[in-house]
Amino acid sequence: MTPDSREPRGPEQISRNEIRKDAIQDSFEATVNAVGQVGGAVTGAVRDVARTLGGLASELFEIRDAARRAQDENRD
Template sequence: MVGRVERNKDIAQEMVQNTASRVGNITSIITTAVGDVAREVGELVTDGFELRDAAKKAEKAEKKAEES
């Protein structure tokens, strides 16, 4: 028969292991989310650079057309 102290130790051990596992899962979710957000922000900035370059090229082409 398992004594009260041993039973309480087993419960505490199970709770600590379960909590550690849950915290690990939550950390993984947050890490993935932060990476996804960083990737999206990077792509947004890249899109901005591409739009700026396209606008500059269009402006140069317009000036050339006016000079001709």
């Protein structure tokens, strides 16, 4: 049997192509996992920024309303 033979070998011997395929597959899975984690982090950060800006807008409306009430009370 020659080294390039396509006859089945023992379970401990796999072809170079199989090793490459496994390495590519593992690399792809790791990349997809990392992209997913980054996407989750970005989504969480954007959600937090939106929530914070919404809270700021609410406070600014309350300040504006309080200033108007104070102005109205001092006109009398």
